[in-house]
Amino acid sequence: MKILNLLRQIRHLALPNVTKSKYSKYIFATTLSVTLSGVAYYHRPHHAYMNNDIKMDFMAKSITPCDELVSNRNSMRSKMEIMIMNLQKEICSALEALDEKSFIVDKWERAQGGGGVTCVLQDGQVFEKAGVNISVVHGTLPPAAAAQMRSRGKQFAPGELQFYASGISSVIHPRNPHIPTLHFNYRYFEVIDCNGTVHWWFGGGTDLTPYYLDEDDVKCFHKTLKEVCDRFDCTYYSSFKKWCDDYFFVKHRNERRGVGGIFFDDLDSPDSNTAFEFIKSCGKAVLPSYLPIVTKNKDHSYNCAERQWQLLRRGRYVEFNLIYDRGTKFGLNTPEARFESILMSLPLLAKWEYCHSPEPCSKEEELMKVLKCPRDWV
């Protein structure tokens, strides 16, 4: 099975140009996993660049050439690209360790500038569909996007605007209805106006969408996020938790997508380095907040009715993502957007039954109560 996946991955990969810079040592291996005197060999073309003080262990070649990233190691753009590419690898490796399937790796380029790496694990034993996408793009900001940002209070000088955006985005849909779906997304944005002023900010969040409510799981999840927030600002968690509940709202059904987490945008304080350390810490907290829930529930038995309920809730997930999600809208409206990377967030299967409503006092109704009326968890 691993071999088949390997062949699929190789088919999807453009073979990288092997370059050795003075900073980096390039390791290329297509053999099965072996650990040999401290050097890891991976079952896919592997991109680990060793440096005394910068870890660069990636799923594919970085968008910006590696030696450039190292030369500009102190610029926020480089720090961000290295962070999201390391995080992508870390998340994918952790999920692969739980499944018999591996991630397909697609490196793509954007004609107008930049590119990305999309990793997808589909139809696995534990994960029905899991996507981890990074993108590093730049170019002229579409006028509609500029208007949207101005409406949020950005003070750009008039005229054409250039932008740079890098981020990691992921949705993990497990097969077992007792494991929630996880979504996280962390991004850095720069807009450069014609005066040369650079407007920068960070955004992101991590949120959980259970099919059945396990209060302990939800409490642990929120607690992990709160601990990260509290290390930076004791107002962050309560403010970003509310923002999350407000954002992931399926308006026409008057219900939240899930049990929330944290969500924020336009974070440009106290300074760029601290804000970066905050989102880096949020990224680092993804696995500790989620993996215990996966391992606890992955062998939980479930019946056909529970699976059907999961598929109905996945229909609601699709409704939110296609009707309301700002990221999906922004993505699909961006010229030459890679729609497959945007729509990888959609579940493998989803269901819509006319007027479905859970039985009174059922576990399904218990979940609905929380989605209709969000609770405090910590």
Added chain:
Amino acid sequence: MKILNLLRQIRHLALPNVTKSKYSKYIFATTLSVTLSGVAYYHRPHHAYMNNDIKMDFMAKSITPCDELVSNRNSMRSKMEIMIMNLQKEICSALEALDEKSFIVDKWERAQGGGGVTCVLQDGQVFEKAGVNISVVHGTLPPAAAAQMRSRGKQFAPGELQFYASGISSVIHPRNPHIPTLHFNYRYFEVIDCNGTVHWWFGGGTDLTPYYLDEDDVKCFHKTLKEVCDRFDCTYYSSFKKWCDDYFFVKHRNERRGVGGIFFDDLDSPDSNTAFEFIKSCGKAVLPSYLPIVTKNKDHSYNCAERQWQLLRRGRYVEFNLIYDRGTKFGLNTPEARFESILMSLPLLAKWEYCHSPEPCSKEEELMKVLKCPRDWV
């Protein structure tokens, strides 16, 4: 099975007030179908109002009281309501005759004015999900809708606008991948500005979404629509066929939703009666254009791969309806909209695979070629 469905229907129905006007004779029966000396008894509470020259055979009580419809029989509002309610019954009866399941009938009211009747057959043997909805609504036009109409050239006087809209809308998703999905929608719109000027128009269309291309089926379908169009205006078919191809376009994938049909809006010529007769004829042509395709293919064998392809294409159907469809957007943005009636168009099941692409020279690729580059069929 029929009895179970009957019980479900009864649960969903508010028992009607039985009224006998000088114009109408009300038949109420909950027995199984029996034909008795020319009088049909139906397996659900039945709403047939007999009149010498007006047929009123409905799935539920009309939105406007029946005797009012008859008194105002020459007003366009009454003619339209009678037409769509008769058509709803005709379509539902024809589909039920092919399936072991029956339609659930939901009559609903809108707080701001008007209401509708939603009929849904779900999880049938032939039809996986079929919905036929009529609505007759009126009230104050939301400013966003007014702006959208003005942008299409409507010359309303400034100030608050009242509207009246009645229409029938239907999506039929069969189970067998060799039967296409059918969508049709016919509607009448009035906007009354503060001068008291009534701006009216008709809109609608019928279109086909196959999973496998059967050229004969598509040609017959288009031929039936063309014949209706040609009876009214020999320019209609070519113009409305192109409008349909342009409208049902999934922009981010650069493909059409299906093989088209006809689509038009803002039809206010040559006069209201002729325009009404045109959409009435279009409505009458729905069954002759579609039923032959259903009966021809309903016992066609199919395999798991064909079913999976159908589910993937249904994912595209969901994408179009939730991202682009003007009717869905208008509906979900209307305060107190009945979202279950709007979203009944979504399939029972849909699938999203990352980067799915049909095999070269396969039947699936044959369909894709037509969706990428629409053809002339008659």
